[in-house]
Amino acid sequence: MTDRLVLVINCGSSSLKFALLSESDNKPLLSGLAERLGTAEGVMNWKAGEIREQVPIRDGRHSTAMSSLLPLIERFAHQPLVAVGHRIVHGGEHFTGASIINDEVIDAIQQASALAPLHNPAQLTGIDEAMKVFSDIPHIAIFDTAFHQSMPAHAYRYALPEYLYTEHGVRRYGFHGTSHRYVSSQASLLLGMQPDQGAWLTAHLGNGCSTCAILDGQSLDTSMGMTPLEGLVMGTRSGDVDPNLHSHLARTLGWDLDRIDHMLNRESGLLGLSGLSNDMRTLVAAREEGHDGATLAVDVFCYRLARSLAGLAVALPRIDGLIFTGGIGENSPLVRELTISHLALFGLNIDPAANATPPGNPARQIQAANSPAILVIPTDEERQITEECLELLDAKATQPVEQEA
Numbered sequence: 001m002t003d004r005l006v007l008v009i010n011c012g013s014s015s016l017k018f019a020l021l022s023e024s025d026n027k028p029l030l031s032g033l034a035e036r037l038g039t040a041e042g043v044m045n046w047k048a049g050e051i052r053e054q055v056p057i058r059d060g061r062h063s064t065a066m067s068s069l070l071p072l073i074e075r076f077a078h079q080p081l082v083a084v085g086h087r088i089v090h091g092g093e094h095f096t097g098a099s100i101i102n103d104e105v106i107d108a109i110q111q112a113s114a115l116a117p118l119h120n121p122a123q124l125t126g127i128d129e130a131m132k133v134f135s136d137i138p139h140i141a142i143f144d145t146a147f148h149q150s151m152p153a154h155a156y157r158y159a160l161p162e163y164l165y166t167e168h169g170v171r172r173y174g175f176h177g178t179s180h181r182y183v184s185s186q187a188s189l190l191l192g193m194q195p196d197q198g199a200w201l202t203a204h205l206g207n208g209c210s211t212c213a214i215l216d217g218q219s220l221d222t223s224m225g226m227t228p229l230e231g232l233v234m235g236t237r238s239g240d241v242d243p244n245l246h247s248h249l250a251r252t253l254g255w256d257l258d259r260i261d262h263m264l265n266r267e268s269g270l271l272g273l274s275g276l277s278n279d280m281r282t283l284v285a286a287r288e289e290g291h292d293g294a295t296l297a298v299d300v301f302c303y304r305l306a307r308s309l310a311g312l313a314v315a316l317p318r319i320d321g322l323i324f325t326g327g328i329g330e331n332s333p334l335v336r337e338l339t340i341s342h343l344a345l346f347g348l349n350i351d352p353a354a355n356a357t358p359p360g361n362p363a364r365q366i367q368a369a370n371s372p373a374i375l376v377i378p379t380d381e382e383r384q385i386t387e388e389c390l391e392l393l394d395a396k397a398t399q400p401v402e403q404e405a
């Protein structure tokens with residue numbers, strides 16, 4: 001069988017992340033990040049095996065970053081690419097899975113831009129530039145929201161007037177779908193089930209954080225909502241607050257919406273609570289030194305996380321396991337321990353030795369005897385995107401050719 005290659009692209013307004021993956025090898029053949037695009041200090045760092053290099057992107061243009069990729073692909077791809085997979089943050093209600101990018105798909109991503117104004121336009125730029133450079137292969141969109149389209153109405157509707165949903169798309173969408181899907185299928189395999197079997201609670205804890213309830217490969221509820229601000233405490237995002245906070249700040253401090261938006265997205269979360277840092281490593285170290293802000297930030301983070309997981313449990317008929325992933329979920333024994341300490345009601349109990357992060361951080365179980373499974377599973381969104389691209393290509397290849405009328 002040929003070993004098919006996929007280039008995965010995640011384009012932000014000032015960055016371009018990429019990875020070249022093969023069907024058979026878990027490690028990317030090439031991966032990298034172009035940063036500070038839009039400035040004269042644009043730079044691309046990449047690695048392939050032991051080789052690491054830095055390339056200046058002097059004009060700071062996305063198009064230059066994308067065309068700098070071509071010689072790298074020619075150097076490290078052992079055969080032609082079969083597809084380019086694009087990570088897209090918001091697909092609105094239009095997309096329930098991976099989609100080959102055509103004019104209609106581009107229109108739908110544009111329409112969803114109102115719901116993700118910081119992400120979707122940048123990702124459309126990435127699609128546009130990549131289609132120019134890699135013009136003769138399919139481009140496939142993979143949406144962060146698509147996995148959560150299986151949520152029932154009672155989980156995705158807000159208690160707001162109906163026309164805000166029907167006419168303006170105001171509902172809960174959820175994000176991080178690629179990661180929740182990946183780690184839950186890995187958990188199924190680890191516990192000897194089929195990849196789409198099992199009742200899971202997942203906690204993706206990176207700079208952005210969300211939880212999800214998954215039954216037999218379907219998302220039934222998740223903590224993020226219409227935007228990635230709802231739900232858990234995150235690095236700089238507040239997560240849930242009283243919706244009246246906005247009018248209170250406007251009335252009492254005279255803040256406008258941009259100021260409130262900035263505060264909730266950039267000055268809150270772990271950073272706001274601790275007054276020190278948005279980075280969990282810094283906070284765990286400062287907490288050990290007795291820093292009050294860091295101690296409070298970690299305590300609130302873990303309590304609110306446990307509360308979210310307990311709430312999502314009502315979506316499931318049973319719990320086969322609780323999964324931690326993302327930079328914090330994979331690497332912080334303290335966060336896992338504190339979170340589980342609030343979940344004794346569910347019989348969850350951690351094994352301290354197994355909870356310590358081993359070198360290499362493999363996927364593993366960390367529960368004590370007679371506790372439901374607690375798993376640490378490193379996420380791999382690029383691998384999941386590659387698999388979804390290949391599944392879509394396979395499905396297209398086996399579709400009957402349409403007869404002309």
Ligand code: ADP
Binds near residue numbers: 208332
């Ligand atoms: P992103 O959402 O940007 O992909 P990551 O998944 O890489 O982010 O997660 C970043 C977070 O993971 C940061 O808060 C970082 O401090 C935290 N993290 C990484 N390693 C550790 C560690 N050993 N202990 C605690 N937190 C960690």
